[in-house]
Amino acid sequence: FRFKDSLAEELQRADLVISHAGAGSCLETLEEGKPLIVVINEKLMNNHQLELAKQLHRDGHVLYCNCSTLVETLQSMDLSTLKPFPPGQPEKFALFLDKAVGLK
Amino acid sequence: TGGHTTEILRLLSCLSESYSPRHYILADSDKMSEAKIRSFEQKRAETFSNSQFTLDRIPRSREVRQSWTSSVVTTLYSILYSLPLTYKLKPDLILCNGPGTCVPVCICALLLGLLGLKRAIIVYVESICRVETLSLSGKILYYFSDYFIVQWPALKEKYPKSVYLGRIV
Numbered sequence: 001f002r003f004k005d006s007l008a009e010e011l012q013r014a015d016l017v018i019s020h021a022g023a024g025s026c027l028e029t030l031e032e033g034k035p036l037i038v039v040i041n042e043k044l045m046n047n048h049q050l051e052l053a054k055q056l057h058r059d060g061h062v063l064y065c066n067c068s069t070l071v072e073t074l075q076s077m078d079l080s081t082l083k084p085f086p087p088g089q090p091e092k093f094a095l096f097l098d099k100a101v102g103l104k
Numbered sequence: 105t106g107g108h109t110t111e112i113l114r115l116l117s118c119l120s121e122s123y124s125p126r127h128y129i130l131a132d133s134d135k136m137s138e139a140k141i142r143s144f145e146q147k148r149a150e151t152f153s154n155s156q157f158t159l160d161r162i163p164r165s166r167e168v169r170q171s172w173t174s175s176v177v178t179t180l181y182s183i184l185y186s187l188p189l190t191y192k193l194k195p196d197l198i199l200c201n202g203p204g205t206c207v208p209v210c211i212c213a214l215l216l217g218l219l220g221l222k223r224a225i226i227v228y229v230e231s232i233c234r235v236e237t238l239s240l241s242g243k244i245l246y247y248f249s250d251y252f253i254v255q256w257p258a259l260k261e262k263y264p265k266s267v268y269l270g271r272i273v
Contacts, residue, residue, distance in 0.1 A: 023233040024107050051235040055256065088271040093229070093253070094118035096269055100251055101197055101225060103122055 016079070018070070021053035030061055030085035037063040037077070039070055061085045108203045109137040111231060113144045114273040115199065125156035127193050129186075131164035131205045162186050165204040182208035187215070194222040201229045202241045210245060229253040230266075232273050238263070 011017070011032050018037045019025040029036045038053045057064040060083040065073040116126070128141050138159065149155040165182040166175045182205075190212035198213055200206030206228075213224040228249040230242045235256045238246065246252050252266045260268035 023231075024110070027232070048233065048237060048239075051237065052233045055235045086271075088114065088232070088255075088273045089269075090114050090116075090118045090272050092269045093115050093272040094120070096251075096253075096267070097119065097199075097227065098122075100227065103120075 021049055023049070023052050026053060026056060026062065030056070031087060033084065035063075035079045035082050036061070037065065037070075037073060040064065040066050042066070056085075059083065107233070108201055108231065109134075109140050111229075111273045112199065112201050113140060115201070115229060116144070121152045121155065123197070124152075124154070125158065127195065128157060128159045129189070129205060129209055130159065130161050131203065132161045133164050134161075160189055162189065162205065162208065165208050179204075179208060183211050186212045190216060191221070195224045197225045197227065199227050199229070200241075200245070202231050202234075202239045204241060207241050207244055210248060214248060225250045227251045227253070229272070230255065230259065232256075232271060234259065236262075 007028075011029060011034060014034055016037070017029045017034050018039060019029060021038050021040055026036065026038060038057070040050065040053065042050075053062065053064065056062045060081065062082070063073060063077055063079075116123075126145075130137050130141075141157075141159065145155065145157050162185050163178070163182050165179040170178070186208045190209060194216070195213065198206075198210060200210065210226050210228075213222075213226060217223045226245070226249040228242065228245045228251070230238060230253065232255045234242065234254070236258050238254075238259065242252075246263055246265070252263070253272070254260055254263065254266045254268055255271050255273070257268060260266055
């Protein structure tokens with residue numbers, strides 16, 4: 001792969017996704033309901049990108065490792081421990097905004 | 105830009121047609137957002153017959169990790185550039201979610217308000233990526249927005265004036 005516009009096709013066919021901690025990659029994968037292992041490279045990333053990956057891990061939605069522990073993680077992983085990721089609720093935002101601007 | 109655009113389009117997805125016409129403001133350097141926006145609006149036009157939107161570009165106020173002093177200069181330039189556009193649009197509501205692009209527009213809207221020309225409601229939604237710290241735009245607009253929405257509880261604790269609705273994108 002070089003750069004494709006969308007990985008949606010590949011994502012649908014995948015059984016497991018191993019990704020960097022970019023928010024778009026993580027969220028897209030979780031929304032597709034695929035198990036995800038996030039690989040962190042602390043040297044490359046600035047702190048804020050880690051925040052989401054760490055939180056998703058804390059909430060039990062992703063597995064988490066760095067480059068050197070990836071093989072070990074793959075060998076010992078138990079994907080059944082991963083919790084499903086409920087979708088966001090933009091309806092709540094719409095309700096809030098309607099009240100804020102005085103529509104309701 | 106990128107992730108911000110995806111998030112903001114999700115925020116818009118459940119809004120009624122009262123929120124029309126929609127005026128999108130992009131950074132001049134943003135290559136990918138326009139296609140996403142047009143695609144969103146096209147789908148919307150299939151449901152709502154009178155759906156209207158416009159698209160404008162302004163100079164990007166700050167590149168990632170740009171130095172402090174040059175950021176002030178480029179942001180000032182973006183503000184001056186955005187003033188005629190903001191005056192022309194006279195928005196009732198500004199919805200933004202974090203790219204540097206939003207700061208000049210909001211500042212212009214505040215100026216218009218101070219001058220008694222138009223008072224806009226400023227709603228800021230911090231990105232879902234921000235779990236424990238605010239973006240720079242967020243830190244600035246926390247004080248200048250009418251409603252400041254965060255998507256994780258840790259931020260609600262740190263920034264008590266914010267609104268927490270859970271994950272909304």
